[in-house]
Amino acid sequence: MKIIDLKCAIIGKSPVVRIVTDEGISGYGQAETWKPFLKPHVLAFRDALIGEDPTDVERVMLKIRQRGGFKPWGAAISIIEIALWDVAGKAAGLPVHKLLGGKVRDKVRVYNGSLRFPFTGYEPEDYAEDVRKMAALPEGFTIIKQPIGFHSAMKREVPNFYYGEPNKSPFHGALDRGKATEKGIAHVVACVAAMKEVLGDEIGLALDCGPGWMVPDAIRLAKELEPFNLMWLEDLITGDYVPWVNADVFREVTRMSTTPIHTGEQIYLRQNFKQLIESHAVHVIGPDPADVGGIAELKWIAEYADLHGILIAPHGTANGLLGLAALIQVSATLPSNYIAFEYTTGDPDWWYDIVEGLPNPIVKDGMIDVLTRPGMGVDLIPEKAKRYLSVEDADFFD
Numbered sequence: 201m202k203i204i205d206l207k208c209a210i211i212g213k214s215p216v217v218r219i220v221t222d223e224g225i226s227g228y229g230q231a232e233t234w235k236p237f238l239k240p241h242v243l244a245f246r247d248a249l250i251g252e253d254p255t256d257v258e259r260v261m262l263k264i265r266q267r268g269g270f271k272p273w274g275a276a277i278s279i280i281e282i283a284l285w286d287v288a289g290k291a292a293g294l295p296v297h298k299l300l301g302g303k304v305r306d307k308v309r310v311y312n313g314s315l316r317f318p319f320t321g322y323e324p325e326d327y328a329e330d331v332r333k334m335a336a337l338p339e340g341f342t343i344i345k346q347p348i349g350f351h352s353a354m355k356r357e358v359p360n361f362y363y364g365e366p367n368k369s370p371f372h373g374a375l376d377r378g379k380a381t382e383k384g385i386a387h388v389v390a391c392v393a394a395m396k397e398v399l400g401d402e403i404g405l406a407l408d409c410g411p412g413w414m415v416p417d418a419i420r421l422a423k424e425l426e427p428f429n430l431m432w433l434e435d436l437i438t439g440d441y442v443p444w445v446n447a448d449v450f451r452e453v454t455r456m457s458t459t460p461i462h463t464g465e466q467i468y469l470r471q472n473f474k475q476l477i478e479s480h481a482v483h484v485i486g487p488d489p490a491d492v493g494g495i496a497e498l499k500w501i502a503e504y505a506d507l508h509g510i511l512i513a514p515h516g517t518a519n520g521l522l523g524l525a526a527l528i529q530v531s532a533t534l535p536s537n538y539i540a541f542e543y544t545t546g547d548p549d550w551w552y553d554i555v556e557g558l559p560n561p562i563v564k565d566g567m568i569d570v571l572t573r574p575g576m577g578v579d580l581i582p583e584k585a586k587r588y589l590s591v592e593d594a595d596f597f598d
């Protein structure tokens with residue numbers, strides 16, 4: 201089998217890659233909803249892929265893997281990897297999890313970071329009300345993740361949250377950092393107490409916290425939150441779009457408290473997880489298959505983390521329905537350090553009309569049945585998807 205073309209269309213706002221083969225099989229991959237600017241980056245790999253056998257996934261990846269970077273610049277490579285596995289699975293007549301070594305679970309747990317309600321405020325009662333609505337969702341999520349502190353408008357909306365000036369940029373990442381005030385830390389703790397009051401011990405609570413915290417504050421926060429038995433504190437030091445890891449700084453925080461410390465959604469490739477894992481710098485890692493270099497890359501990192509006693513909760517909030525399928529396939533194969541992956545939805549809603557293969561409902565009791573049809577387990581329906589293509593992308597399915 202040979203690759204004869206690589207195409208990229210923006211469907212909704214998501215870049216979608218299509219690998220076209222000489223045997224009539226196509227493979228698809230989807231990047232985060234808010235990354236339409238990646239299209240030229242995806243297409244830059246077209247010439248390198250044409251003529252290659254897509255079922256030799258690793259051999260193809262060796263040609264292109266070094267041309268990616270930390271989020272968002274690993275996404276193009278990552279979704280090409282996912283599309284290659286989709287082709288390989290379809291060619292073999294097997295679901296992709298079989299090619300990754302087979303599934304170790306029939307259902308995969310997901311956590312909710314995606315189905316959200318507009319925030320009404322940043323006071324404890326607002327957080328309590330928000331998790332009450334999330335807990336009542338028909339998906340029956342058993343873990344909920346909330347943005348808080350530097351990972352939310354709390355840093356601007358709560359007066360004197362920290363000794364610094366919130367930036368006015370629409371971007372987040374390493375821009376807002378600084379020493380938190382005593383009042384700021386107390387406010388976070390009060391909001392957590394209000395949410396736990398609602399959730400009890402039935403639904404786990406994780407917090408997306410930064411980046412932005414300074415080490416003494418991060419330690420203090422983690423210690424003060426110990427009584428609430430949180431699932432994890434995410435990205436206190438670095439994370440999101442920050443193109444570095446700072447494993448030694450994470451380690452300082454992680455060693456000081458029993459509250460699990462988490463990072464990793466922006467990190468590209470196993471090499472950049474090496475120090476984080478080997479130095480036991482965090483308790484939980486959260487690579488995103490559509491940013492880390494793909495699903496086989498994520499599996500390798502998960503296995504290596506397990507050897508070191510580190511848990512994994514893959515990121516994926518905006519990966520869309522094709523991204524959801526990739527998360528399901530790889531999560532089915534991960535070792536027992538797997539907690540849950542971050543659920544992702546169709547955005548806009550018409551995505552549910554143009555994809556086939558997902559169960560209905562998708563999530564039951566916070567779990568998703570592992571998809572069993574050949575390839576990634578879902579497919580775009582060209583006749584239905586065509587109407588959402590721009591003029592520029594009109595030949596995407598040809």
Ligand SMILES: [Mg+2]
Nearest residue numbers: 408434435465
């Ligand atoms: Mg995050």
